[in-house]
Amino acid sequence: MTDTLDAPVSTAAPQGSGGKIPVTVLTGYLGAGKTTLLNRILTEDHGKRYAVIVNEFGEIGIDNDLVVGADEDVFEMNNGCVCCTVRGDLIRVVAGLMKRQRPGKPAFDAIIVETTGLADPGPVAQTFFVDEDVKAKTQLDSVTTLVDAKHVMARLDDSKEAREQVAFADRIILNKVDLATPEEMEAVEARLRALNPLAPIVRAERSNVPLDQVLGLGAFDLDRILEVKPDFVNPPHGAEGHVHDEHCGHDHHHHDHDHDHDHHDHDHSHGARGHAHQDDIKGISLSLDRPLDGAKFTAWLDRLLGEQGQNILRAKGIIDLKGEDRRLVFQAVHMILEGDLQREWGENERRWSRAVFIGRDLDEAELKAGFEACAA
């Protein structure tokens, strides 16, 4: 709603006041531990009902399928470029949630938005201030940024989004302490401090932070953000979605008119390039309807990560193995690979294998051929 963009923004309302639903934005680079944290939140015995909005990176649903209780309260925003869909999809999803009711109260106690690892959280947070309806019913509680202690230094060097995520945080969770030495931890903390002097840093392993360190913080500080980003609640062109002119590489002059349409049009090229704003990073989705041979698949994945792990920022998948009733879930961040036989395939569930690889200089044809050669 263009005419609301110039409306004055009140920072005075206390958090959670006026029946507003608190919103936590979880961000952090690829593989930092966001889903791990989300699963902790959802499985803890807190008696609360959370709506989770997952911003899927690839075209095939993997992320939402790896969130526990995924059937019920998880809402997927497909088509991962949050930057471009922030005024569209997110507003629609949140507005839809607001319409739901439990007897006498809103359907959810809080909303958690997990952004893709490649997203700048700014535009996501902005949504909660720019759209009138959303603003009236929700309150941004905090932007919490997960950081991978082992890999973050390299990412802060080469990724603007990684730096934005840290700079924007109201709270930083320095995760994967098991993978870094105390000296490395010190160095990482010093670097994070330099980027963001104010946000408390909480160390964690497997995202094991107490829930009260993540939810209901009342930590989002609009005044601080306005100091760094004066345009935060009042994007200069006054058009939907154009916040990203300082974040995206698109040529905005061509998109000033009918911005939404343009974005739908180039969603496809985004998809092909994996929604990355850094042109050299792309996401490749693979799938197969025939079961895979476990030994072949493991050998292929090991070799691939051994040879190309430097370039593979993130890989994950849900695999149908021949002779196995359970789903194999694998996850990799560079060369660190984890695989797990998880729940059984459901009776009416489509049994198929799907995987996504996100990285630099990945050869799609080679990956596809390698993956398909693992068929049993």
Ligand SMILES: Nc1nc2c(ncn2[C@@H]2O[C@H](COP(=O)(O)OP(=O)(O)OP(=O)(O)O)[C@@H](O)[C@H]2O)c(=O)[nH]1
């Ligand atoms: N060693 C170690 N591994 C961890 C820790 N936390 C998470 N992991 C693993 O790191 C991988 C990525 O974790 P996720 O929670 O999926 O990360 P994410 O941020 O949701 O990843 P994307 O959504 O793909 O960006 C998984 O294999 C996790 O099991 C930790 O503290 N230590």
